Amino acid sequence: MAAAAEFIKGNEPYAAQFGDKKSLVISPRKCVAIVTCMDGRLDPAAHLGLKEGDAAVIRNAGGLVSEALRSLIISQRLLGTREVAVFHHTDCGMLHFNTPQLRNIVKDAAPGDADIAARIDAIDFHEFSDVEESIKKDVEWLKEQPLIPEDIAITGWVYEVETGKVRQVV
Amino acid sequence: MAAAAEFIKGNEPYAAQFGDKKSLVISPRKCVAIVTCMDGRLDPAAHLGLKEGDAAVIRNAGGLVSEALRSLIISQRLLGTREVAVFHHTDCGMLHFNTPQLRNIVKDAAPGDADIAARIDAIDFHEFSDVEESIKKDVEWLKEQPLIPEDIAITGWVYEVETGKVRQVV
Incomplete structure (x- = not known):
């Protein structure tokens, strides 16, 4: 448990400077849920310039939206999110x-x-064989999903692990 | 799409300083997968002192391990992770x-x-009614899951949204 053994030490500087983050509330400030991949190279908060409290972040292998449905329903119906932004990324394990x-x-x-x-x-x-196609397919799946309200805004993005840039696909 | 409209701008400083992160590889450096909640108040990389490339991060409503199984199998069998650290947190939506x-x-x-x-x-x-019980239950579920190899180290943790601190439960 080499990694777990380091968590307490890794957490100390963060907790020491926690400050007014203790007053953050459960509903995301920007009313958005982000669905993205579990890939260790991705740090969605950092690469989107988000702060704690801004957005719900759902992550799984590939950034698969069907597996995120339970979480999205909770986020929309109980926590007030009105947008979903789906990110897949270049060199994803799902391509390999x-x-x-x-x-x-x-x-x-x-x-x-x-x-x-x-x-x-x-x-x-x-798995998927083309990251732009997989984003389009997942956004389409969400738009056709009866449990996602029709007025939820849905966008699809690619994150580039080679450049750190994001680009909107749909 | 107020939040999505800000992503390009939010991404610019990150991409501008991307530097040697372009040489990161797909397998997590610390050989660990973290399962945690989608809650917007959580920034797992920040509160565990992790850098890009260190750990796979799986997030869903509550930090539910059964929903993370597909991702964990990919992470263990294809990307070489040997530990799972499960985090649930105080004031989780799943309690409410x-x-x-x-x-x-x-x-x-x-x-x-x-x-x-x-x-x-x-x-x-x-949903769950006690965060420590839910962590114990999820760790037990993983330990008994036949598709998770027996030599995978599994730990269970609580993150406190009131203090920014993590503590190990199991």
Whole structure:
């Protein structure tokens, strides 16, 4: 647990300068929810110039919106967000594998284990082959999703891990 | 789209000082995946002293590990992470509502719409009533999950929105 062992020390400077952040409220100030990838190279607050309290941030492998639906409903219906901004990024891990390959990796690590085989075969990893197409597809999915109110503004973006820049796709 | 309109401007200082971050690689340097809440008051990189490239960060409403499973498998089997650190936090939105209430809010906004009623009734929002109990439960769920290798180190933490401090629970 090398990383976890460093968290207390890593947290000390932040807590020492916490100051008036203690008065932040639960509803995001900018009324926006951001959906983006879990990739360690991304720091959404830093690369969008956001401060604590500004935006809800949902992250998963790829920045998959269907997996974010539960969170988005909570964010919209209970916390007052009125926008969703979806970010995918260049060199995403989702571009570098496919579901059958990953299922085989897991099954090869537990040969003959029928329970593990059944569990991994039940998961679609939602890889994609083109980041702009995947953004368009995810924005379209959200716009057609009956549980997302029609007046929620939805935009789609690419973050470039090579330049640190964001660009709007849709 | 007031928030989205500010992203390009908010991104400029970051991209201008991007420098050697362009050489970061896809696998997290600290071999750790962090699961935490989408809450806008949380800035996991800042409050753990992490830099870009250090850790995969998965965020959803509450920091629910079952919803993070797809991402964790990708992170462990393809990107080499060997630890999971789960963070829930004080004053979480998940403490302030329950699934039947939220379903009613959505149904009341679309009276008589059977499609919306069926869709929202199919979603469990996974609220909880005690943050330390919810952390213990989520860590236990991960430890018992057959698709998570047994040698993955798993820790559970609370982040305090009142102080900016983290504390380990399990």
